[in-house]
Amino acid sequence: PGAATDRAVATAVAQPNIALIKYWGKRDEELVLPRTDSLSMTLDIFPTTTRVHLDRTALHDRVALNGASATGEALRRIVAFLDLVRERSGRPERAVVDTRNTVPTGAGLASSASGFAALALAATTAYGLDLGPVALSRLARRGSGSASRSVFGGFAVWHAGHGAGGPDGDLASYAEPVPAGDLDPALVVAVVNAGPKDVSSRAAMRRTVDTSPLYGPWAASSRDDLAAMRTALLRADLDAVGEIAERNALGMHATMLAARPAVRYLAPASLTVLDAVARLRRDGVCAYATMDAGPNVKVLCRRVDAERVASVLRGAAPGSTVHVALPGPGARLLDE
Numbered sequence: 001p002g003a004a005t006d007r008a009v010a011t012a013v014a015q016p017n018i019a020l021i022k023y024w025g026k027r028d029e030e031l032v033l034p035r036t037d038s039l040s041m042t043l044d045i046f047p048t049t050t051r052v053h054l055d056r057t058a059l060h061d062r063v064a065l066n067g068a069s070a071t072g073e074a075l076r077r078i079v080a081f082l083d084l085v086r087e088r089s090g091r092p093e094r095a096v097v098d099t100r101n102t103v104p105t106g107a108g109l110a111s112s113a114s115g116f117a118a119l120a121l122a123a124t125t126a127y128g129l130d131l132g133p134v135a136l137s138r139l140a141r142r143g144s145g146s147a148s149r150s151v152f153g154g155f156a157v158w159h160a161g162h163g164a165g166g167p168d169g170d171l172a173s174y175a176e177p178v179p180a181g182d183l184d185p186a187l188v189v190a191v192v193n194a195g196p197k198d199v200s201s202r203a204a205m206r207r208t209v210d211t212s213p214l215y216g217p218w219a220a221s222s223r224d225d226l227a228a229m230r231t232a233l234l235r236a237d238l239d240a241v242g243e244i245a246e247r248n249a250l251g252m253h254a255t256m257l258a259a260r261p262a263v264r265y266l267a268p269a270s271l272t273v274l275d276a277v278a279r280l281r282r283d284g285v286c287a288y289a290t291m292d293a294g295p296n297v298k299v300l301c302r303r304v305d306a307e308r309v310a311s312v313l314r315g316a317a318p319g320s321t322v323h324v325a326l327p328g329p330g331a332r333l334l335d336e
């Protein structure tokens with residue numbers, strides 16, 4: 001162990017990503033292997049900052065989320081992730097984790113993506129592992145699937161990989177940057193409700209895969225959407241990017257609505273925002289919506305139109321909070 005390893009402390013920052021081609025459905029729950037490839041844009045807003053330090057004398061990990069002790073499922077997932085890092089590093093120490101989100105947790109705003117990307121980088125560094133970005137992405141995936149993409153800035157594709165599970169499945173499933181042309185996009189985030197969701201995305205995607213007759217057709221069309229999306233990104237054709245993203249997201253929500261019982265994240269205010277986006281398009285503005293496991297709506301548009309789009313959305317859904325995001329950086333370390 002060198003000096004860096006002996007320090008046994010690290011702080012990392014990561015930002016959420018919003019998928020333009022969605023991840024919805026696992027083929028292996030334990031390894032977090034998805035059924036389809038997905039593609040996202042990492043945002044420049046809502047950072048999560050996570051500090052990990054090793055405590056040689058502690059018998060248990062201690063985790064603070066926004067200053068409060070983590071308990072239950074949140075604690076269990078973080079400890080399970082630290083166990084993976086301990087196994088790989090061969091260091092048995094327990095850790096003290098302090099993580100701060102600037103985004104509402106569990107509201108479909110990708111807090112688990114920024115959270116596990118930041119934790120993966122801080123924890124591997126504190127435990128003396130020096131993983132490259134692809135290996136880091138593969139590890140972050142084990143915490144939360146979408147975290148694999150927040151390791152990278154800009155646009156990233158997460159490969160579903162191949163194989164049912166096991167070491168081969170694990171090795172082949174990671175994210176990497178996607179080549180894009182000269183796009184100048186913004187994502188306008190309309191937070192219509194910042195409260196936590198009733199059904200976790202983990203449970204909702206399981207129910208969708210198990211019971212929705214629309215799941216198979218959506219997964220098949222999502223493969224075509226991904227190929228078309230790669231072409232649209234290379235051509236920097238924002239209208240095509242938006243059109244593909246919107247149909248992929250609404251298709252994903254259709255699979256959930258057809259699940260038994262249905263999972264419905266769309267709220268009345270979500271539909272109001274979707275109507276406003278359709279009106280913007282009729283007025284000649286390039287604007288397309290995407291939605292995740294929550295009622296909030298994210299609108300892809302040109303950077304020059306972002307303030308106009310934001311003010312239209314504020315007017316359409318007066319109770320909402322609207323943020324403008326640009327493509328942001330991947331996970332990085334802060335100086336201690």
Ligand code: 2P0
Nearest residue numbers: 019022023144145146201202292293
């Ligand atoms: C996505 N979502 O691609 C999709 C679209 C929500 C809707 O990734 O079970 O928190 O931890 O792997 O990553 C949310 O799912 O789920 C998500 P787990 P995760 O962004």
